[in-house]
Amino acid sequence: MKITLILLFTAGIQYFASAQSPRPSDHVVLISIDGFRPNFYLEEKWPAPNLQTMAKEGARSLGVTGVFPSVTYPSHTTVITGFPPAKHGVYYNAPFEPTGQTGRWYWENELIQVPTLWHAVRKDGMTSASFLWPVSVNAPIDYNIPEFWSLENGGRIEPMRAMETPKGLMAEMELNVLGKLNEKTFNGDYLNREDRIGDMAGYVLETYKPNLITLHLIATDHFQHSEGRNGPMVSKAVAATDRAIGKIIEAAERAGILDKTTFIITGDHGFVNIHSALSPNVWLVKAGLMEDKPDRGNWKATFHSSGASAFLHLKDKNDQESAEKVKEILAELPDSIKKLFRVVDREELDKIGADPNAVLALAPIQGISISGSSNGAILKPAKGGTHGYFPEFDEIETGFIAWGAGIRENVEIQEMGLVDVASVIKYLLDLSIELPESTLYPGIKK
Numbered sequence: 001m002k003i004t005l006i007l008l009f010t011a012g013i014q015y016f017a018s019a020q021s022p023r024p025s026d027h028v029v030l031i032s033i034d035g036f037r038p039n040f041y042l043e044e045k046w047p048a049p050n051l052q053t054m055a056k057e058g059a060r061s062l063g064v065t066g067v068f069p070s071v072t073y074p075s076h077t078t079v080i081t082g083f084p085p086a087k088h089g090v091y092y093n094a095p096f097e098p099t100g101q102t103g104r105w106y107w108e109n110e111l112i113q114v115p116t117l118w119h120a121v122r123k124d125g126m127t128s129a130s131f132l133w134p135v136s137v138n139a140p141i142d143y144n145i146p147e148f149w150s151l152e153n154g155g156r157i158e159p160m161r162a163m164e165t166p167k168g169l170m171a172e173m174e175l176n177v178l179g180k181l182n183e184k185t186f187n188g189d190y191l192n193r194e195d196r197i198g199d200m201a202g203y204v205l206e207t208y209k210p211n212l213i214t215l216h217l218i219a220t221d222h223f224q225h226s227e228g229r230n231g232p233m234v235s236k237a238v239a240a241t242d243r244a245i246g247k248i249i250e251a252a253e254r255a256g257i258l259d260k261t262t263f264i265i266t267g268d269h270g271f272v273n274i275h276s277a278l279s280p281n282v283w284l285v286k287a288g289l290m291e292d293k294p295d296r297g298n299w300k301a302t303f304h305s306s307g308a309s310a311f312l313h314l315k316d317k318n319d320q321e322s323a324e325k326v327k328e329i330l331a332e333l334p335d336s337i338k339k340l341f342r343v344v345d346r347e348e349l350d351k352i353g354a355d356p357n358a359v360l361a362l363a364p365i366q367g368i369s370i371s372g373s374s375n376g377a378i379l380k381p382a383k384g385g386t387h388g389y390f391p392e393f394d395e396i397e398t399g400f401i402a403w404g405a406g407i408r409e410n411v412e413i414q415e416m417g418l419v420d421v422a423s424v425i426k427y428l429l430d431l432s433i434e435l436p437e438s439t440l441y442p443g444i445k446k
Helices: 002-019 049-057 072-081 117-123 157-162 169-178 192-208 219-227 232-254 281-286 320-331 346-352 418-429
Strands: 027-033 059-061 128-131 143-145 212-217 261-267 276-278 301-306 309-314 341-344 361-364 368-370 379-381 400-404 411-413
Touching (some): 027 418, 049 400, 072 117, 117 212, 157 169, 169 192, 212 232, 232 261, 261 418, 281 320
Parallel strands (some): 027 212, 128 212, 276 368
Antiparallel strands (some): 261 400, 276 379, 309 361, 341 361
């Protein structure tokens, strides 16, 4: 009897010890809002009550410096790894393809050249979930609906279903919370997509309680592209995004884990209104360095556009003659054109951690975007908004909010980098991953 009591007592102590997690948080929900601007939570005119409350009660940044180019896929990969593009290997949204762009994007997780937070979570014996996060096909995620689409018809539902983990996850969510998904009920042209992603994340959080959830909301990006920074649909998109976040907060509350959960809200870039587009490949066609063909024809040098910026690639990396010829073309442009952009040389590209394969890049001034077009006028009219700029001014910065378990109340961070988001999650989940380029600001720790 005495031995039995001792064993029961010991088991009770072990259970109590395991129940008391040494981690600051048991569940982290990492939400990326595409085109997320700090003023969405710093200015009350925006319809974002959840975001604004979380920002006031938790930690918030006045601005987050991104990567170059400041576009979606390199930025999201920086968030999930804590490294700049030069280290993680996702240099653009779409990889540069020497024989012509096929429309492929960086979809597969194996293209990332460093460990991710998903790898760290699995290595440390925890579980993860992800919904529409870039570069997540085949990632080590327990519950995963990756961002992926068909090159043939642009369809998304069946391609995502084909790449889901585990098989049947989407059907399970359709049955229990989503309703049947199709190209109309899950479509980036409409705000219902944000509702569906909020429902997905909320359902899995409440049902399976993973330690890390990552999700990607796109409506604010979509409508800023079409309408600019302050278009009427942008305000509605902010409201829809905020509503989706509210669904996940409620799911954590229903599951009884809200007090053990942390929400990290960040983004990939800000936005700039544009009025004109520059087409530098027209210069290269005229100089005989490439042809005006989809596969670039018999080419020696070409500009690969990524958002507002463009990166010079050589067919032969050792072809210094062609590289010098491009530099001469740029140097001899009239002042009326030269003032529209600056040349980012290899030394500066190395410093910011951009594509190591590019010879140089063109970073335009605000209002100017760079097109990949290789024919027509050098300067063409453009409208709406875009990103991709060199991250050196306020409008292109994104935002950051941390709220919940392990986060100190009412902390303002004047400036931080996108590489620093990963270290916050490492702290919250006590992950063993090494993040030498990501800084944890101790002032946000509770």
